[in-house]
Amino acid sequence: MKIHFYLILLLAFCGCSNVSDTKIDRESLVRRNTPRTTSLDPLSPFTVGNGGFAFTVDATGLQTFPHIYKEGVPLGAQSDWGWHEHPNTQGFTPGDILKPYDMGRDRIESYAVQKDNSPYSKAASDWFRANPHRLHLGMIGLALDEDIRTSHICNIEQHLDMWEGIIHSRFTIKEHPFHIETVCHPQTDAIGIAIQSDAEPRVRFHFPYPSDQFITDGCDWENNHLHHTSIAHSGKSHVVLKRQIDATIYYVTLAWEGEAAFAEKETNDFTLISTNHTLRLSCAFSEEPLADNLLTYNDIKQASVKHWNTFWNTSAAVDFSFCKDKRSKELERRIVLSQYLLATQCAGETPPQETGLTYNSWYGKFHLEMVWWHQSHFALWQHPEVLMNTLNWYKETCPIACSIAQRQGFEGARWMKMTDPSGRETTSAIGSFLIWQQPHPIYLAELIYRANPSTQLIEQYGSLVQQTAEFIYSFADYDGQNHRYYLKGYIPAQERYNPETMVNSPFEMCYWLFGLETAQKWRERSGQSRCPEWDEMIRRFSPLFTIDGIYPPAESVGNNYAAPNYTTDHMSVLAALGVLPPCHLVDRDTMRNTLNWILENWNWEETWGWDYPMTAMTAIRLGEPQKAIDILLMNQQTNTYLNNGHNYQNENLRIYLPGNGGLLTAIALMCAGWDGNHQPNPGFPKDGNWDVRWEGLLPMP
Numbered sequence: 001m002k003i004h005f006y007l008i009l010l011l012a013f014c015g016c017s018n019v020s021d022t023k024i025d026r027e028s029l030v031r032r033n034t035p036r037t038t039s040l041d042p043l044s045p046f047t048v049g050n051g052g053f054a055f056t057v058d059a060t061g062l063q064t065f066p067h068i069y070k071e072g073v074p075l076g077a078q079s080d081w082g083w084h085e086h087p088n089t090q091g092f093t094p095g096d097i098l099k100p101y102d103m104g105r106d107r108i109e110s111y112a113v114q115k116d117n118s119p120y121s122k123a124a125s126d127w128f129r130a131n132p133h134r135l136h137l138g139m140i141g142l143a144l145d146e147d148i149r150t151s152h153i154c155n156i157e158q159h160l161d162m163w164e165g166i167i168h169s170r171f172t173i174k175e176h177p178f179h180i181e182t183v184c185h186p187q188t189d190a191i192g193i194a195i196q197s198d199a200e201p202r203v204r205f206h207f208p209y210p211s212d213q214f215i216t217d218g219c220d221w222e223n224n225h226l227h228h229t230s231i232a233h234s235g236k237s238h239v240v241l242k243r244q245i246d247a248t249i250y251y252v253t254l255a256w257e258g259e260a261a262f263a264e265k266e267t268n269d270f271t272l273i274s275t276n277h278t279l280r281l282s283c284a285f286s287e288e289p290l291a292d293n294l295l296t297y298n299d300i301k302q303a304s305v306k307h308w309n310t311f312w313n314t315s316a317a318v319d320f321s322f323c324k325d326k327r328s329k330e331l332e333r334r335i336v337l338s339q340y341l342l343a344t345q346c347a348g349e350t351p352p353q354e355t356g357l358t359y360n361s362w363y364g365k366f367h368l369e370m371v372w373w374h375q376s377h378f379a380l381w382q383h384p385e386v387l388m389n390t391l392n393w394y395k396e397t398c399p400i401a402c403s404i405a406q407r408q409g410f411e412g413a414r415w416m417k418m419t420d421p422s423g424r425e426t427t428s429a430i431g432s433f434l435i436w437q438q439p440h441p442i443y444l445a446e447l448i449y450r451a452n453p454s455t456q457l458i459e460q461y462g463s464l465v466q467q468t469a470e471f472i473y474s475f476a477d478y479d480g481q482n483h484r485y486y487l488k489g490y491i492p493a494q495e496r497y498n499p500e501t502m503v504n505s506p507f508e509m510c511y512w513l514f515g516l517e518t519a520q521k522w523r524e525r526s527g528q529s530r531c532p533e534w535d536e537m538i539r540r541f542s543p544l545f546t547i548d549g550i551y552p553p554a555e556s557v558g559n560n561y562a563a564p565n566y567t568t569d570h571m572s573v574l575a576a577l578g579v580l581p582p583c584h585l586v587d588r589d590t591m592r593n594t595l596n597w598i599l600e601n602w603n604w605e606e607t608w609g610w611d612y613p614m615t616a617m618t619a620i621r622l623g624e625p626q627k628a629i630d631i632l633l634m635n636q637q638t639n640t641y642l643n644n645g646h647n648y649q650n651e652n653l654r655i656y657l658p659g660n661g662g663l664l665t666a667i668a669l670m671c672a673g674w675d676g677n678h679q680p681n682p683g684f685p686k687d688g689n690w691d692v693r694w695e696g697l698l699p700m701p
Helices: 002-014 026-031 122-130 297-314 328-345 368-380 384-407 440-451 455-475 506-525 532-540 555-560 572-576 588-601 611-621 625-632 657-672
Strands: 046-049 053-057 077-079 098-101 109-112 139-142 153-161 166-173 176-184 190-197 202-206 228-234 238-245 248-257 260-266 269-274 278-286 317-319 477-479 484-486 693-695
Touching (some): 026 297, 046 153, 046 176, 176 297, 190 297, 202 278, 248 269, 269 278, 278 297, 328 368, 328 657, 368 440, 368 657, 384 440, 384 455, 440 455, 440 506, 455 506, 455 532, 484 532, 506 532, 506 572, 572 588, 572 611, 588 625, 611 625, 611 657
Antiparallel strands (some): 053 077, 098 109, 153 166, 166 176, 176 190, 190 278, 228 238, 248 278, 260 269, 317 693
């Protein structure tokens, strides 16, 4: 097994469309895609981060003008651990948000629902939905005189050095030149700031009350009296601030070099004023007070340079510089920037939220159906350790998932859709009925194993795979009349259906089989026998419903598949062959017809960022590489990639990291292919325009 794996890995590192002894110049690849800005562009802030903490800045290199960026890409300072919860003064319990449903399974199943009226408490529903919410840890910007306007900020030249993880910002304020460097420590939630100017630099530390709105920058500046920032400790060149917001407490540790004065300007508002033309400081955020050995700016910078050099040199790489198609440069730009963004914002100890660590969407909570899109690429691009962080969180919260399944009469673990680090259910009119997140832990565990096969991994995650598979088996129903297993009573990935009437959506059906078959492999790897009941379900699972030569979104949709409501949102039927490898349920010709029908008839204005890589992956597995390229670069708003690399969706979701992650997974499939594929670069046309060189990518199942 290990010999086979290392042969695959060797082929992956050597794989390219043209035979060449020249390795990819990683530094050149990264630096030629450096993002730059020359204005206070609200859609182009830059971020430094370590995967579990991120700090996003405007064109000054700090968070000097948050009001300008608030309706663009906000200037966040967020972490995996920074959460707040309003006091539960009314004593709501999880039982207050449950509603009984009859899904036709000879029992009543209870689901956590949203906005129900009496006798189901709307107030309880709203409280559990908004709590906890993610914190903005603190706004750090230049302290400017009141008469300064944005028009006084001139000669802006800012760029993000992704090779070293440093943002360089140059500008003038009323003819005073500034050069600011901003950097993040790779292991500690701390930023380093170096300011050079002929003026005396002044830095403002301004702390907001948390916002519990659905989509927000996380800042409530109107309730300054509801929280408190105190000086817990201070010295000649450092200060420790204690933040208290209801029951939430955290610390902000500042350390600076040279002569500077720190003072409280107003409640929750502080200023550090340097008496020199240079100011270097560090700012660390933590749940507990830090030890005495405080980080300096140079400590953080040196750690950052070492970390990012290592990251790029150990990651897989794809080089489009030999391609003739003019679109190749844009595709390379999106790939490199996506690698950076996902490493800074989606590689922490808990699953990421859809807007990463930049601003709050869905109250800052993360969505477990999106984990695959955020993070599956990490294993394929040589960073399986990120997935291990996520699976460790799954292990910790598995008892909660098991209690949800038990409450509804199922076996195993039923994974919640929208949650927080505690694993608590969130009320939802849709999310509580989704099931396509269920096999994700099995798929992700398999990707980790393929990247580094070991008995230790089987022991570490075998129970998680088993309990997830037990729910998958338990959830399916048996149709005795037609002698088939099938799915009912849920909402599919295309969130357009009534759960009480839903039957057999192709993606979920194929994912059910993939999950069971993969779980059987894990049993065999651990020395156990295959579960005969699971094999029986695999053999007897319902055929996919077809009509007019295509697969409609679900069997229960019938011949209404072309109705306007059914041609919006995710075309998830395609994921049955693309995201997933071939299975005996899928006929390639029918799926090809389905792909072509969707390309011609879908309402692409009402899609999401990951729909494009999902559709492209189906085209790739069907041997349609030209379509895959056209789909990945389709000119649609939700397929827009901003100057900073973020996938723009709409005026609310100005960034959407599942689109970035999906792109990288699709690129891995395009280059390294999948099990059983023997064609080099199967996702690129063989017309002489796509001479794509790559190293380190692993094939998909």
